[in-house]
Amino acid sequence: MIGRPRRRVNSTFARLTRVASSIGRSFGRIWRRxxxxxxxxxxxxxxxxxxxxxxxxxxxxxxxxxxxxxxxxxxxxxxxxxxxxxxxxxxxxxxxxxxxxxxxxxxxxxxxxxxxxxxxxxxxxxxxxxxxxxxxxxxxxxxxxxxxxxxxxxxxxxxxxxxxxxxxxxxxxxxxxxxxxxxxxxxxxxxxxxxxxxxxxxxxxxxxxxxxxxxxxxxxxxxxxxxxxxxxxxxxxxxxxxxxxxxxxxxxxxGRLKERMPVRGEDDMARLAMSFNDMAESLSKQITHLEEFGGLQRQFTSDVSHELRTPLTTVRMASDVLYEGRDELDPVRKRSVELLDKELDRFETLLNELLEISRHDAGMAELAAERMDMAIPIDGALATVSHLAEETGTELVLDLPTEPVIAEIDPRRVERILRNLLANAIDHGERHPVVLTMRSDGDAVAITVRDHGIGLRPGEEKLVFNRFWRSDPSRFRRSGGTGLGLAISIEDARLHQGRLEAWGEPGNGACFRLTLPLVRGHKVLGSPLPLKPIGGAIARTSTTRSTPKQVAGAGAAVDVSAAPPSTPQSTSTPQSSSTAQSSSTPQDTSTPQDTSTPQDTSAPQDTSTPQSSSGGGGGVIG
CATH class of the missing domain: 3.30.450.20 (PAS domain)
Structure with missing residues (x-):
């Protein structure tokens, strides 16, 4: 009987405390504002x-x-x-x-x-x-x-x-x-x-x-x-x-650049209003000038890119004729023809990326979203960069969930993002393993690409997405990139209403995280994976080789280096060596075109369908 009144008193005191705390917080909020x-x-x-x-x-x-x-x-x-x-x-x-x-x-x-x-x-x-x-x-x-x-x-x-x-x-x-x-x-x-x-x-x-x-x-x-x-x-x-x-x-x-403060009298407040209006007028003129200049620049880039299409096609056709008959030339001319064909591939890639970035700048980029397994764009990206990993001796390690992750995405754009991230990691990974991890929750899917190379200095995690930005201008690009890959990638991520973020430390490598909503139009509030890696160890569970299309279980590693790289034009329709085509040959338009990571086409590539070895569980790449 005594405990009941005591509990009632404690309950009343607790309510009063909560009310007083609420009033205090409200007053503090008003006081600060x-x-x-x-x-x-x-x-x-x-x-x-x-x-x-x-x-x-x-x-x-x-x-x-x-x-x-x-x-x-x-x-x-x-x-x-x-x-x-x-x-x-x-x-x-x-x-x-x-x-x-x-x-x-x-x-x-x-x-x-x-x-x-x-x-x-x-x-x-x-x-x-x-x-x-x-x-x-x-x-x-x-x-x-x-x-x-x-x-x-x-x-x-x-x-x-x-x-x-x-x-x-x-x-x-x-x-x-x-x-x-x-x-x-x-x-x-x-x-x-x-x-x-x-x-x-x-x-x-x-x-x-x-x-x-x-x-x-x-x-x-x-x-x-x-x-x-x-x-x-x-x-x-x-x-x-x-x-x-x-x-x-x-x-x-x-954006309402014509807004101005009313000026009354000649006192300090009036001088403040006049100074504010002068500043607003100056900013308005500069913003308008920059918008006009940016529009002209985008139009110039678009026009130049389109105008270069016709001569590039002509040069490509002539280069293909020379390339097909290169074996009849002396070694010096043969090497020149091979270099010409390779640089034309790079120039065509740069032209395509300029057109793509101009579409983003003009707000004309459209999202062709469809429901599919996230393993499909991952496999396409791996098939494209596997020859880079093999050339540099870089090990590609996959850590994928056992269950399929279905999301509404534009496969061409997501594959391009992953291709750019993997190529960038191979370029800067210093031959250390590159880890691709994917996780999902009820709202979003996250993919991280982690390298253990030179890393990023403080502040560079934002600069890496700038156009033509390079941490070390004298550094050689093995992938032959144009400097627009990450800039296009972040625009593609934003087009999905997702996020592309970077982390890095000098000497500890870098990590890029792509977070996309599972359902188109939903807002990404969090990410299933942390941006900063936890620990530096790389898990290896098997050395069994598998095909590029195989998705490993969680924590497993998949080897796609046994699969020969596809042609630069397509990552989903392998071509045999007897029918290897140049970029000027008409391709199957139903397959996404690879325009961001040019390949070495100095020799015909064997793109026959790779066969899966027995075992099929997981493996290492490169």
Whole structure:
């Protein structure tokens, strides 16, 4: 029974804590976002501190002044009362008892017309105490008036022959207490040892102090409200132009280049608006100029690429004639014909990539998406770069899931991305193994290509996607790339609404991650694979060779080096050596064309269908 109320109290306390925490977070959010709120609150806090100090100082000064005036008047009054007591006791009947004589004297002091005194208004009312200390024989004090209200410390000082005073609290008629000033003095009256005490209530002074305190507090609250309103209005005059500039800057960033700030007056805000407008005008002109220049540049690239098509076709046909009869030429001319054919392949690749990048720049690139197994573009890319791996002695290791990964992709573009990544990894892998890993979740599929070569310096992970960018311009490209492969690859990834990212460290190699949505049009929020590799070991599970079309199980490695490379024109329709065709020969348009990684066509390639060896589980490449 006791635990239930305790749980209820704990639950209520937890709810209050959550509410307070929510309010605190909301206020903190508003505090961080609102300059006007910070100005007003800061003004209020500082004003409150100043007003609090001012009220404290004023009340202290007023209280001290009132008490000083009261004490001066009380001192004068007690001196007059002492003279009156001494005179009255001297003229009184000596046959009366001491107690009666004291009562008579106290009555005369009480009934005396104090209004005739010039200080009567300042002194106010008071009570009289006549006290005769007891002797050593009887030990009891005698006197008249409220003897118990006299503090012992004050009595000791008066007994020592001093005129003294003390602030104390006395009982009032309502049964409570009130502040009072007690002034005592010894006398030279006929009654030996007589002491005179006057008790001055401080009710009037207390009321005055309370009135002053209330007035100051009320005035301070009103002043705080006025200061808050003033701070709000003043800060609003400063913040409104800033907010206007912020809104216009946002619209300007969205492409509305004609947005400008209104200019009112000639003050600092007006100069800010004019400076902002001048900056916006300059930026608008530069952006317009750059857009026009970029459009002209894209148009020039497209026009030149198209215009070069016709002469390139003519040169290609002539080169094919020479290439077919190269065996009849002397060695020098034969080598020249082979170099001519190879460089024509590279030039044709560059021309195709320029056309492709111009389509991306013009926004004319279209996605021919279809549902298919991601292993298909992987196999196509591997078939294209396998001869590069074999020439350089690079081992290609695959780490693919056992289950098929079905996604809505453009196979030509995805194959081109993977082909560029693999060729780039072989070029920069320094003959170390290159690992291709694929994983998927419910939303996306990720493919990473990891090499263990020279790596990337800090900041180069963004530069690698720039057109014609090279980390080392003097470095030889084994793949014969044009410098546009990665730039086209990232545009192809964006066309799928995916991401292509890079990571690298000097001496630790590089890793490129392609993340694509499984369903066309979905947004990629995360990736099934990390961009930065975890560990550097490469898993090898078997050395059994397999065909390029075989997909290994998770963690397995597949060897496609046993398969001869296909022709540069097609990666899905192998050609026999007896019918090897040049790039000018019409090809099957149903198969994707390889335009980014030119091949060495100096000799006919054996592209007969490779046979799968027994075992078929996994293997190594190169």
């Amino acid at each position: 609102s300059l006007q709120l910070r100005v007003v609150v800061s003004t209020l806090v500082l004003s409150f501190v100043v007003i609090l100090i001012l009220v404290f100082v004023l009340i202290s000064q007023i209280t001290d002044r009132l008490l000083d005036v009261k004490l001066a008047a009380a001192t004068e009054e007690v001196e007059r009362a002492r003279i009156a007591v001494e005179r009255d006791l001297t003229s009184s009947d000596g046959n009366m008892s001491v107690q009666n004589r004291l009562r008579q004297t106290r009555s005369l002091l009480t009934d005396r017309d104090v209004d005739t005194s010039e200080n009567s208004g300042t002194v106010g009312t008071f009570d009289t105490v006549l006290l005769v200390p007891g002797t050593e024989e009887d030990g009891s004090d005698s006197g008249v008036g409220p003897i118990t209200e006299i503090p012992d410390n004050l009595r000791d000082m008066v007994e020592g022959g001093q005129v003294a005073y003390q602030y104390t609290s006395i009982s009032n008629a309502s049964g409570g207490t009130e502040p009072a000033l007690v002034v005592g003095t010894p006398t030279n009256a006929s009654v030996p040892g007589l002491e005179l005490f006057l008790v001055f209530p401080l009710t009037s002074e207390q009321n005055t102090v309370d009135l002053v305190r209330g007035t100051l507090v009320t005035g301070g609250v009103v002043l705080l409200g006025l200061l808050a309103a003033i701070a709000w209005l003043v800060s609003r005059q400063v913040v409104l132009p800033v907010r206007s500039a912020s809104r216009i800057a946002v619209r300007f960033a969205d």
